[in-house]
Amino acid sequence: MHYTEPIMRPPCEGYSILIEATAGCSHNKCTFCSAYKETCFRIAPMEQIRQDIVEAGRFATFMQTPRYLDATTNYVLSSAGTKHNERVFLLSGDAFAMSFKDLKQIALWIHEYIPSTKVITAFTTVNDIRRKTLEELKELAALGYNDLYVGTETGSPDILAWIKKGHTLQDALEQLHRLENTSIRYSVQYITGLAGSGNGVKNAVESAEFFNQIHPYMIGSSSLTIFPDTELGNAFAHGTFTEASELERIEEMRVLINHIKINTFFSSQHISSMIPVVGLLPNDKERLLSNLDRVIAELKSMKMLPKYERNIV
Ligand code: SF4
Secondary structure (H helix, E strand, C coil), X not given: CCCCCCCCCCHHHCCCXXXXXXXXXXXXXXXXXXXXXXXXCEECCHHHHHHHHHXXXXXXXXXXXXXXXXXXXXXXXXXXXXXXXXXXXXXXXXHHHCCHHHHHHHHHHHHHHXXXXXXXXXXXXXXXXXXXXXXXXXXXXXXXXXXXXXXXXCCCHHHHHHCCCXXXXXXXXXXXXXXXXXXXXXXXXXXXXXXXXXXXXXXXXXXXXXXXXXXXXXXXXXXXCCCCCCHHHHHHHCCCCCCCCHHHHHHHHHHHHHHCCCCEEEECCCCCCCCCCXXXXXXXXXHHHHHHHHHHHHHHHHCCCCCCCCCCC
């Protein structure tokens, strides 16, 4: 198998077969992200991808059944009707940037050499979706592409511009609505603390308004980590970005959940999150809000330090 560091995949794809389709990220400009700063974006040679799929296929039947699946992984797998060994995740930062022709060829190889595969998935950006026609998206859906991970990060137009995500809110709405015209499910991402201290509530309200206009099967929430080799890291070092405290981030998450009106799965089980918050909305909303209220009361009574030791700055 060929792998280029860094290798990143969603936590709930922890048991999926990882195939290197690309290295790096085709955008690589987000102000908070240092993931692929040292890796130039490139598409892996198609023959190398084919060889890796053949090799993975030889071992797929020997994959061990995990003894424990966390709540988010369990939801993602069961709602897609897949077992842990029936999913292939294409690396890396936005493998869905590949052309329709290449994605189709990869899917054909996967079904030939790993016939148990039911879902082929990847990280994607709004612009990667925009570059494909509706007919191409539908054909990819028929070939097994599903459960795409869309890095939305926020639904605030100001924060979106400030983090240089490369798309506007309108772009995101248009492209996610196009995806909804196919059978491809998608999840979106929200990062608490991204707007900085004092701005989390506004970000949460605006983001909930955005999420309420789309239909992600899951909203995944992580918590901002400030990396020194980023524009955000520089802003933090120069005092132009003030980090949100843990209490602010939990309050922000509460506002977000409270304002979400769509049916979706909410998960903040990411390693960066201070506490796991997982549930189906709207059914579990009251439970999640009252749990968060208890945490908020506890943090206030503890007079907790302004930040949890997450940053590496
Ligand atoms: S699109 Fe994703 S991987 Fe690429 S720079 Fe932005 S956050 Fe990082």
